Amino acid sequence: MRIAVDVMGGDNAPKAIIDGSILALKEYGAELYLVGPEEEILKYLKEEDKRNPNINIVKASEIIRADEAPVNAIKHKKDSSMVIGLKLVKDGQCDGFVSAGSTGAFLAGSLLKVGRIKGVDRPALSPLIPTIRRSCMIIDAGANADSKPKNLQQYSVMGSIYMEKVMGIDKPRIGLLNIGTEESKGNELIKGSFPLINSTGVNFVGNVEARDILSGVCDVCVCDGFAGNVLLKTVEGTAMTLFRLLKEEFTKNGRTKLGAMLLKDGIKNIKKRFDYTEVGGAPFMGIDGIMIKAHGSSDANAIKNAVRQAKIFHDNRCLDIIKNEIDKLGVERTDE
Amino acid sequence: MRIAVDVMGGDNAPKAIIDGSILALKEYGAELYLVGPEEEILKYLKEEDKRNPNINIVKASEIIRADEAPVNAIKHKKDSSMVIGLKLVKDGQCDGFVSAGSTGAFLAGSLLKVGRIKGVDRPALSPLIPTIRRSCMIIDAGANADSKPKNLQQYSVMGSIYMEKVMGIDKPRIGLLNIGTEESKGNELIKGSFPLINSTGVNFVGNVEARDILSGVCDVCVCDGFAGNVLLKTVEGTAMTLFRLLKEEFTKNGRTKLGAMLLKDGIKNIKKRFDYTEVGGAPFMGIDGIMIKAHGSSDANAIKNAVRQAKIFHDNRCLDIIKNEIDKLGVERTDE
Numbered sequence: 001m002r003i004a005v006d007v008m009g010g011d012n013a014p015k016a017i018i019d020g021s022i023l024a025l026k027e028y029g030a031e032l033y034l035v036g037p038e039e040e041i042l043k044y045l046k047e048e049d050k051r052n053p054n055i056n057i058v059k060a061s062e063i064i065r066a067d068e069a070p071v072n073a074i075k076h077k078k079d080s081s082m083v084i085g086l087k088l089v090k091d092g093q094c095d096g097f098v099s100a101g102s103t104g105a106f107l108a109g110s111l112l113k114v115g116r117i118k119g120v121d122r123p124a125l126s127p128l129i130p131t132i133r134r135s136c137m138i139i140d141a142g143a144n145a146d147s148k149p150k151n152l153q154q155y156s157v158m159g160s161i162y163m164e165k166v167m168g169i170d171k172p173r174i175g176l177l178n179i180g181t182e183e184s185k186g187n188e189l190i191k192g193s194f195p196l197i198n199s200t201g202v203n204f205v206g207n208v209e210a211r212d213i214l215s216g217v218c219d220v221c222v223c224d225g226f227a228g229n230v231l232l233k234t235v236e237g238t239a240m241t242l243f244r245l246l247k248e249e250f251t252k253n254g255r256t257k258l259g260a261m262l263l264k265d266g267i268k269n270i271k272k273r274f275d276y277t278e279v280g281g282a283p284f285m286g287i288d289g290i291m292i293k294a295h296g297s298s299d300a301n302a303i304k305n306a307v308r309q310a311k312i313f314h315d316n317r318c319l320d321i322i323k324n325e326i327d328k329l330g331v332e333r334t335d336e
Numbered sequence: 337m338r339i340a341v342d343v344m345g346g347d348n349a350p351k352a353i354i355d356g357s358i359l360a361l362k363e364y365g366a367e368l369y370l371v372g373p374e375e376e377i378l379k380y381l382k383e384e385d386k387r388n389p390n391i392n393i394v395k396a397s398e399i400i401r402a403d404e405a406p407v408n409a410i411k412h413k414k415d416s417s418m419v420i421g422l423k424l425v426k427d428g429q430c431d432g433f434v435s436a437g438s439t440g441a442f443l444a445g446s447l448l449k450v451g452r453i454k455g456v457d458r459p460a461l462s463p464l465i466p467t468i469r470r471s472c473m474i475i476d477a478g479a480n481a482d483s484k485p486k487n488l489q490q491y492s493v494m495g496s497i498y499m500e501k502v503m504g505i506d507k508p509r510i511g512l513l514n515i516g517t518e519e520s521k522g523n524e525l526i527k528g529s530f531p532l533i534n535s536t537g538v539n540f541v542g543n544v545e546a547r548d549i550l551s552g553v554c555d556v557c558v559c560d561g562f563a564g565n566v567l568l569k570t571v572e573g574t575a576m577t578l579f580r581l582l583k584e585e586f587t588k589n590g591r592t593k594l595g596a597m598l599l600k601d602g603i604k605n606i607k608k609r610f611d612y613t614e615v616g617g618a619p620f621m622g623i624d625g626i627m628i629k630a631h632g633s634s635d636a637n638a639i640k641n642a643v644r645q646a647k648i649f650h651d652n653r654c655l656d657i658i659k660n661e662i663d664k665l666g667v668e669r670t671d672e
Contacts, residue, residue: 132577142515145523179478179565187481187562210566211573226523229515230546230563234570237547241468242578242606249602256602262595266585270578 001314003290003307004094007036008063008081009101011297017100018044020303025054027304028311033094035060035085060084066296070104074112082106086113089289096290096310098281100298106291107143107284114289117319119326122151123286124225125293126159128167129235130273133216137163139285142229149192152176152222153200157325158285159220160202165316166283166309167219175208175218177227183207189224197222200329210234239274281306283313285322290314337650339626339643340430343372344399344417345437347633353436354380356639361390363640364647369430371396371421396420402632406440410448418442422449425625432626432646434617436634442627443479443620450625453655455662458487459622460561461629462495464503465571466609469552473499475621478565485528488512488558489536493661494621495556496538501652502619502645503555511544511554513563519543525560533558536665546570575610617642619649621658626650 005021007014014036022045025032034041035058042050042057049055062080064073074083082101086109088094097114099106107125116123124140139155140147156174163172176197178186183194185207197204208217210231223231246267250260260267280302281292290313294306313319341357343350350372358381361368370377371394378386378393385391398416400409410419418437422445424430433450435442443461452459460476475491476483492510499508512533514522519530521543533540544553546567559567582603586596596603616638617628626649630642649655 132580145515177566179481179562210569214573214577226515227563227566230513230566231570233546234567235574237550238571238574239578240547241550242575244468245606249599249606252602255598259595259598262591263585263599266588266592270581270585
């Protein structure tokens, strides 16, 4: 597998990105294409890495910052690490692309430079959040603010394939995010999506409520990008607030400080789980290429995992399976 | 003020409901109408309460359970405490109604039996959630699954009046729940709502993100009922999950158990804040009467607070102010 990595994206770029990519290369094997300014990359490569035939440097002089208007940035910064990386996939030189850079630019760039799978109108950003059981994919988490039932049907199929093939979950349980569990509940979008998802053959467990997602009620939470984004950011905000309140209580007096000291490791474990909010990178599903968006605050280990995700995605031929299943949905629709 | 209370609604009915109502009566003064089976109510009233001219018993023989289909229950259980209570408001015998019973029946019943304020198409359930600063009203939290920009405009005005008049907040900050803070962000509903809210004269702070609600970024979070419900239930689910993980860490070994003992009170405080999720009762805004939905798990103190909310609502003539402001919005729209 040939994988392009945006060396300049993310808070810890370029060091953590380069380190993580090389860790993945050594652990899982792959052909790496590090995209960014050559002198920056060379600075962080060891002599043995420079001689490694599986590590390629692809020059890119510009950087897209997180606060730039995404479409504009993609159109004008033609020599950015983001655009050059995307083009490697478009031109077939690489099989996948990992970036911890601007989410907006990543989404816009994937659409503009790589393009959609035939039949998928609305690709979806689909991060995994940690649950009590394991993790749950939120699809869509905000790539599209407005969706149609057909989009949600496609999300259910793509999410199911990903969780099975990449995360190794047998018959992933697909839930439809709703404001009640009865089939009659919800807005027009959800009511329209229910029968469509039910007809796909995925392991559909019906409507699920937001309060049960972290308890592991499903492996894939299908929703429109607006609701998914609200869910994701509410988890983040609630965890942040609770930890802030805990800290206040812990530092109140000598007694609580002692208690906090005894519990330090445990709290750290929980915090770490919720700090990232997301498990590994978020695939951009429905793009005609393997696109993994790593969290902006990714360290080397997170990048290693994102590269690993891309590799499993590739090794299991997920893109072909998704194309095939989307194609089938299309045929079924025409039959009706 | 004459206030009707649904004695049979909620997990702790009838004792906690009756106790809480009488606590409120003694602390804040009001004329109480306790609605439910007479023998049940008499069982929990002290002799002095039975002689109190401000405590009235209104007989109702039926109970609407939480799992009944709301509209059906309201239509068929004509002698339920919920329906009789709502009719007291409709007929002008009472100024407000408090119930900890089925949310669905409360919403359906308020619409069918009491009716909307003229000009308000979609009344909104609007609970308050605790924040780091004080509390934030989520309007709408699920009364309507589909909304229009005009509905959200009305929510902003009604929410602002409530937080100012009932919660005593000077110039409440009104935020529009969105998936980014830039004005260009969001779905069609939100993009259409932004200029409408901006034109009302409320203290509009623009778009707010779900991750910042608990940090107190606004006093009123305006949203459609679907997104609001997802937000509310995600706060609940995340808090529940975090406390479960904390408990696991706390009970791991002797060391952590000692730590947990030292921190017991602090954790309890935080848990209590998040346990209810909601602060006091949730007003059903836009109904032509004072309707307060108390949490199903309300204890006597929560009921006391819900009655208090109803009383402040009444004493500050909020209903008239809301009618007046909604009327103005209507006129302005016709002028355009």
